[in-house]
């Protein structure tokens with residue numbers, strides 16, 4: 001079985017499966033290949049384009065993130081985390097292990113609202129979320145030379 005990306009004359013794109021290329025030609029000539037949108041049988045093959053949409057690898061039935069693709073995605077994620085950490089460090093006040101205390105003060109309006117970052121224990125994080133204090137947990141930065 002092969003899949004073709006087809007397009008009707010109105011520009012509707014769709015995919016159709018055929019036993020082989022000859023089967024496609026035969027069915028198209030017999031007007032048996034119709035656009036699922038408008039029913040047009042004047043369809044043509046679209047040029048095969050590389051698929052760049054994310055998640056397609058998995059949808060195609062390949063394994064989880066292994067190999068070059070997975071590594072590239074992991075590196076991309078790592079870079080995004082680096083940017084996030086840098087953004088936080090440049091725009092927020094470091095409050096160390098007073099994070100929970102400071103987050104609460106800001107939440108209850110005891111101090112002026114500002115961005116903060118610091119450490120919280122899992123117990124503190126749990127209490128904050130139970131109180132409805134908004135905060136985001138981001139993975140600790142991994143220092144390569146730590």
Ligand SMILES: [Zn+2]
Nearest residue numbers: 008012035038
């Ligand atoms: Zn159509």
